[in-house]
Amino acid sequence: MSTRSRSGGGGFVGAVRTDVRRLHGAWMELVFPRQRGRGHSVMGKWEPETLPQKIG
Numbered sequence: 001m002s003t004r005s006r007s008g009g010g011g012f013v014g015a016v017r018t019d020v021r022r023l024h025g026a027w028m029e030l031v032f033p034r035q036r037g038r039g040h041s042v043m044g045k046w047e048p049e050t051l052p053q054k055i056g
Helices: 003-007 011-031 051-055
Strands: none
């Protein structure tokens, strides 16, 4: 085995690592889309109003 594949900088391990990073980035963009206009963002401003919401 070459030292290149052992360090994870290239070869199969490097390719898998790159694919996992891209997959993670794409997944995060789908689940948590970036807010374009932060002035109109409601993130962090919601507060629970009912007792079940407060418990949750």
